[in-house]
Amino acid sequence: MIPEDIVERVYDGTATKEDALTLLKVKPFELYALADQIRSETVGDNVTYVVNRNINFTDRCIGTCGFCAFKDKKGYLLTQEQIKEKIDEAVAAGATELCIQGGLMKDVKLDLYLDILRAVKEDYPHIHTHCFSPMEVYHAATSSGLTIEETLAELKENGLNTMPGTAAEILVDRVREIVCPGKITRQQWINVITSAHQAGIRTTSTMMYGHVETWEERIDHILTIRDVQKKTGGITEFVPLPFMPYNNIIGDKILKEGKFMTTGTEDLKVYALARILLNKHVENIQTSWVKLGKKLAQVALLCGGNDLGGTLIEESISKSAGASNGEVISVKELEWIIRGIDRTPVQRDTLYRSI
Numbered sequence: 570m571i572p573e574d575i576v577e578r579v580y581d582g583t584a585t586k587e588d589a590l591t592l593l594k595v596k597p598f599e600l601y602a603l604a605d606q607i608r609s610e611t612v613g614d615n616v617t618y619v620v621n622r623n624i625n626f627t628d629r630c631i632g633t634c635g636f637c638a639f640k641d642k643k644g645y646l647l648t649q650e651q652i653k654e655k656i657d658e659a660v661a662a663g664a665t666e667l668c669i670q671g672g673l674m675k676d677v678k679l680d681l682y683l684d685i686l687r688a689v690k691e692d693y694p695h696i697h698t699h700c701f702s703p704m705e706v707y708h709a710a711t712s713s714g715l716t717i718e719e720t721l722a723e724l725k726e727n728g729l730n731t732m733p734g735t736a737a738e739i740l741v742d743r744v745r746e747i748v749c750p751g752k753i754t755r756q757q758w759i760n761v762i763t764s765a766h767q768a769g770i771r772t773t774s775t776m777m778y779g780h781v782e783t784w785e786e787r788i789d790h791i792l793t794i795r796d797v798q799k800k801t802g803g804i805t806e807f808v809p810l811p812f813m814p815y816n817n818i819i820g821d822k823i824l825k826e827g828k829f830m831t832t833g834t835e836d837l838k839v840y841a842l843a844r845i846l847l848n849k850h851v852e853n854i855q856t857s858w859v860k861l862g863k864k865l866a867q868v869a870l871l872c873g874g875n876d877l878g879g880t881l882i883e884e885s886i887s888k889s890a891g892a893s894n895g896e897v898i899s900v901k902e903l904e905w906i907i908r909g910i911d912r913t914p915v916q917r918d919t920l921y922r923s924i
């Protein structure tokens with residue numbers, strides 16, 4: 570049984586780390602049921618999705634993330650023409666959002682990022698640009714001798730609408746020093762995201778879990794997201810992403826120790842805890858069909874999730890790390906999955922407005 574006082578704090582949006590640790594000890598189906606109840610009472614029975622396309626404009630990267638299976642695989646950099654072709658394809662397929670990210674190239678300055686935004690907006694001023702991780706923004710700023718605020722202002726002026734809250738991994742420096750020592754610190758991630766919100770650029774938020782972090786550190790991460798949201802209100806959604814342990818250094822180490830990727834019940838507990846700890850703060854919990862697979866993503870919608878993410882034409886980052894769930898899903902299949910749990914599919918835009 571879940572203690573009454575914890576349920577009260579969950580409903581108030583004030584559940585603590587200790588509450589979360591207690592909740593991990595209750596029977597999993599009780600935890601899932603609480604998360605599902607909160608989901609139902611706060612966002613109802615619609616399950617949203619977005620028609621979008623990912624464009625990873627380069628895999629060249631000076632980063633040293635130990636979990637990365639994407640960097641320098643082919644050593645490519647898309648030309649403006651190639652990017653424009655992909656944008657044309659996406660628009661023809663009905664995409665409302667372009668999610669554009671890439672590796673961190675040596676000697677590349679802010680201009681490269683601005684050129685990409687202009688390439689989109691020149692032809693399609695109304696398509697939503699959801700581009701550049703906090704790490705890329707930091708990289709563009711430092712390589713150009715600009716502040717984060719100046720960089721964000723330039724990006725916005727040249728057409729940036731929102732940003733993915735990627736590069737978060739686990740927002741605990743002990744973990745970051747092991748899995749991505751060259752990356753921005755927890756505080757730097759918070760600073761970029763907070764500055765983006767203050768500049769009127771909303772962001773998503775993510776957590777890549779299932780490598781070297783503890784449950785306590787996962788909870789700390791989710792509570793950090795809650796704190797940022799309390800301050801700015803600029804986060805549109807939270808997306809837990811299980812780590813794929815194939816073709817990367819951290820994964821090799823884990824597999825050698827006789828461990829594997831996260832298990833299904835563990836994934837569902839993360840989704841449920843996310844809904845519970847972020848209640849009253851972040852409305853939308855996205856279940857990733859790319860990482861979880863279509864079947865578990867559907868089940869996660871019964872454990873706190875209310876969004877199934879994007880149709881995602883082309884998703885090379887997860888695929889490099891061993892995800893085998895495909896690079897694209899049709900609207901018909903997404904709706905099939907949603908109707909399979911008697912919920913209502915709703916196409917949305919990046920800011921969760923119904924289309």
Ligand code: SF4
Nearest residue numbers: 630632634637640672
């Ligand atoms: S995760 Fe991103 S920043 Fe890190 S090495 Fe891979 S491409 Fe580079």
